Amino acid sequence: MWPTPDSAAGASLPTSARRRRAALAGHRGDEADARAGLADPDGAVRATALGALRRMARLRLADVEAAGGDTHPAVRARAAELAAAFHGAGLPVLLTALRDPDGRVVEAGCFGLGELGSSAAGHPDVITTLSAVAGGHQDPLCREAAVAALGAIGDPAGLPAVLGALADKPAVRRRAVLALAPFGGPEVDAALAAALRDRDWQVRQAAEDLIEPGPHTPAD
Numbered sequence: 001m002w003p004t005p006d007s008a009a010g011a012s013l014p015t016s017a018r019r020r021r022a023a024l025a026g027h028r029g030d031e032a033d034a035r036a037g038l039a040d041p042d043g044a045v046r047a048t049a050l051g052a053l054r055r056m057a058r059l060r061l062a063d064v065e066a067a068g069g070d071t072h073p074a075v076r077a078r079a080a081e082l083a084a085a086f087h088g089a090g091l092p093v094l095l096t097a098l099r100d101p102d103g104r105v106v107e108a109g110c111f112g113l114g115e116l117g118s119s120a121a122g123h124p125d126v127i128t129t130l131s132a133v134a135g136g137h138q139d140p141l142c143r144e145a146a147v148a149a150l151g152a153i154g155d156p157a158g159l160p161a162v163l164g165a166l167a168d169k170p171a172v173r174r175r176a177v178l179a180l181a182p183f184g185g186p187e188v189d190a191a192l193a194a195a196l197r198d199r200d201w202q203v204r205q206a207a208e209d210l211i212e213p214g215p216h217t218p219a220d
Contacts, residue, residue: 019045026052038063043072050078054085061086068093073102080108084115091116091123098129098146103139110145114152121155131161143168144175151179159183163191170200177206 013021022037022045024030034056037049050067053059059082067079080097083090090112097109113120113130120126130153133146147165150158162183165176177195180188195207 015042015045018042019048022049022052025049026055029056031056031058034058038067043070043074046070046072047074047078050075050082054082059085061089064090064093068096073100073105076100076102076105077108080105080112082112084112087116087119091120091126095125095129098133103137103142106133106137106139106142107145110142110149114145114149117152118154120153124157126153127155127157131158134161135164140169140172144172147172147175147179151175151181154182156183159187163187166191166195170203173198173200173203174206177203177210181210 018037018040019042022034022040025033025037031053034049034052037045037052040046040049046067050059050063053063064079064083064086067075068083070076070079076097079093083093083097094109094112094116097105097112100106100109110130110133113126127150130146130150134143134150137143137146143165147162150162162176162179165172165179167173168176173195177192180191192207192211195203196211198204198207
């Protein structure tokens with residue numbers, strides 16, 4: 001096992017070497033080495049150690065919960081990415097991530113909730129928090145990720161936020177059109193019809209892909 005980070009030998013190793021060692025631990029199945037990385041003073045090494053434990057199927061919910069409160073955003077983002085593997089037990093980590101001041105963590109939290117898919121449907125905090133990100137976060141990547149998660153979950157309570165995102169930037173509008181796939185009804189039909197006239201061609205294309213084509217008229 002590598003030296004502890006606070007030892008003289010450990011301090012002499014550059015961060016890149018410590019990070020590489022944590023990654024290799026995951027491939028070798030060396031849990032002790034990977035867990036040593038969780039205590040490293042560098043956030044990048046700690047994030048890599050989390051991934052190593054996941055690779056060897058030794059990651060615990062307690063590891064993810066602790067990482068969700070880490071001082072480094074890279075570690076918190078990695079925790080959010082991995083929390084979905086614990087299904088409902090990982091929801092508190094994911095919901096905390098959506099309120100993080102760092103956009104990378106918020107985006108990772110949205111991704112994790114989207115990974116849960118329909119199993120997160122009906123959870124009021126999930127839909128409410130995702131809807132708030134989709135409609136009000138300053139980072140368009142976070143808004144886009146939240147809209148994608150709402151589409152993946154498919155809870156009808158999330159539809160208003162998806163429809164609202166159709167007035168956002170082009171990338172968010174494209175994502176919102178795709179997120180309409182699990183929904184139905186007059187509002188959705190009207191939104192798709194409007195998207196066919198969007199000024200962005202990719203938004204129009206996404207709408208065309210979702211609308212079932214009618215019978216082709218034979219050429220004259």
